[in-house]
Amino acid sequence: DAGVTQSPTHLIKTRGQQVTLRCSPISGHKSVSWYQQVLGQGPQFIFQYYEKEERGRGNFPDRFSARQFPNYSSELNVNALLLGDSALYLCASSGGQASNQPQHFGDGTRLSIL
Amino acid sequence: GQNIDQPTEMTATEGAIVQINCTYQTSGFNGLFWYQQHAGEAPTFLSYNVLDGLEEKGRFSSFLSRSKGYSYLLLKELQMKDSASYLCAVRDRGYGQNFVFGPGTRLSVLP
Numbered sequence: 001d002a003g004v005t006q007s008p009t010h011l012i013k014t015r016g017q018q019v020t021l022r023c024s025p026i027s028g029h030k031s032v033s034w035y036q037q038v039l040g041q042g043p044q045f046i047f048q049y050y051e052k053e054e055r056g057r058g059n060f061p062d063r064f065s066a067r068q069f070p071n072y073s074s075e076l077n078v079n080a081l082l083l084g085d086s087a088l089y090l091c092a093s094s095g096g097q098a099s100n101q102p103q104h105f106g107d108g109t110r111l112s113i114l
Numbered sequence: 115g116q117n118i119d120q121p122t123e124m125t126a127t128e129g130a131i132v133q134i135n136c137t138y139q140t141s142g143f144n145g146l147f148w149y150q151q152h153a154g155e156a157p158t159f160l161s162y163n164v165l166d167g168l169e170e171k172g173r174f175s176s177f178l179s180r181s182k183g184y185s186y187l188l189l190k191e192l193q194m195k196d197s198a199s200y201l202c203a204v205r206d207r208g209y210g211q212n213f214v215f216g217p218g219t220r221l222s223v224l225p
Contacts, residue, residue: 004156033212042118042201042215043157056212090156092213100164102147103213105156 002027004106006091012112013081021076021109025093031055032074033103034066035090043090049074078111086113116140118216120202125222126192134187134200134219142207148176148187149201151218157201161187189221197223 005024013019025032031050035043048056049068068074072093078085088110092103118138126132138146145164149157163169163178163185175188189196202216 035215040218042203042218043213045212045214048212058212100145100162102159102162104159105149107156 004091004093004104006089006106006109008109009107010110010112012114014114015081015083017081018077018079019081019111021078021089021091021111023074023076023091023093023106025072025074025091026095026104029093029095029104030072031094031101032068032072033092033094034074034076035092036060037088037090037108039087046076081113083113086111116204116206116214118202118204118214120200120216120219122217123220123222125224128192128194128223128225130192131188131190132192132221134189134202134221136185136187136202136216138183138185138202138204138214138216140204140206140214143180143204144207145205146176146178146185147203147205147213148174148185149203151199151201153198160200192223194223194225197221 007022033048034046037043045058047066052068063079066076088108090108092105094101094103148160151157161176168177173190178185199218199220201218203213206212
């Protein structure tokens, strides 16, 4: 069975541009979360979607937005890119909202801002 | 607020036992998870604790004390492939039950 898939794997952008990252969850998983991971640090929570509704938002500016589609895939959009947005962006899916459900991560999109 | 603390780096010898500690202060608690992350790869799930006590899974065990806001991950019979970062994450009790991750502990296993 396929795990969480993310595209693209690598992306280079310049300041001020906009980017869209994509994620397909594990088949049957309805919850998708997005994280930003800067080198040497733990993942920082950005958004969570469950059944196409936003269920949580981390401490990120309004330049960050996301959505979940009827097939439970998701997109993360970042506008007006800054140098500090350079990071690994991880998508994770889980089977439900039960407390013992772990999140399963994709390999991430490495975003570099020049 | 949410705060999770872990040692930044640890070093151990192949075949030994190592304990990685995690302390947390969160506004809500709905479970603690440990993940392993090799350099350049995605985090992979290792263990889950929601009640106090020890959970054992092969060479890996995880312990939780909710009253102390404390957990540890115990790795036995260390192998070179265990060299990785180990992430402690607390699941919030809020609406989205989001995960709050610690900074991670980078473990180096030496021959």
